[in-house]
Amino acid sequence: GSSGPDQAMANLVSSDAHAELSLVSQVEVTSASLTVNARVAIDPEVLATTVARVAAELGRELAVEATIKNLQHFRPGRPVPTHRMTIGSTAT
Helix, strand or coil, X not given: CEECCEECEXXXXXXXXXXXXXXXXXXXXXXXXXXXXXXXXXCHHHHHHHHHHHHHXXXXXXXXXXXXXXXXXXXXXXXXXXXCCCCCCCCC
16 A cells, blocks of 8 residues: 555465555555455455455545555466576586
């Protein structure tokens, strides 16, 4: 989350854990932007729908306007490494 120069960041690395606040801003703001960067094993359309629904629910719960300005969701392709190392091979 950010508001001008102030930022806060939370990380969630497993559905079995709680989110951890890794950067604390300690400020009160009247407006802020929130970036959700999620890499999860779920269909991208389901993820996009879920993020939009939760943003709307939190907006109502907190009595704030929640507007999605940019939403990108995709399934990344398989990695294509540029170099491969083979362990145990010897040059002759």
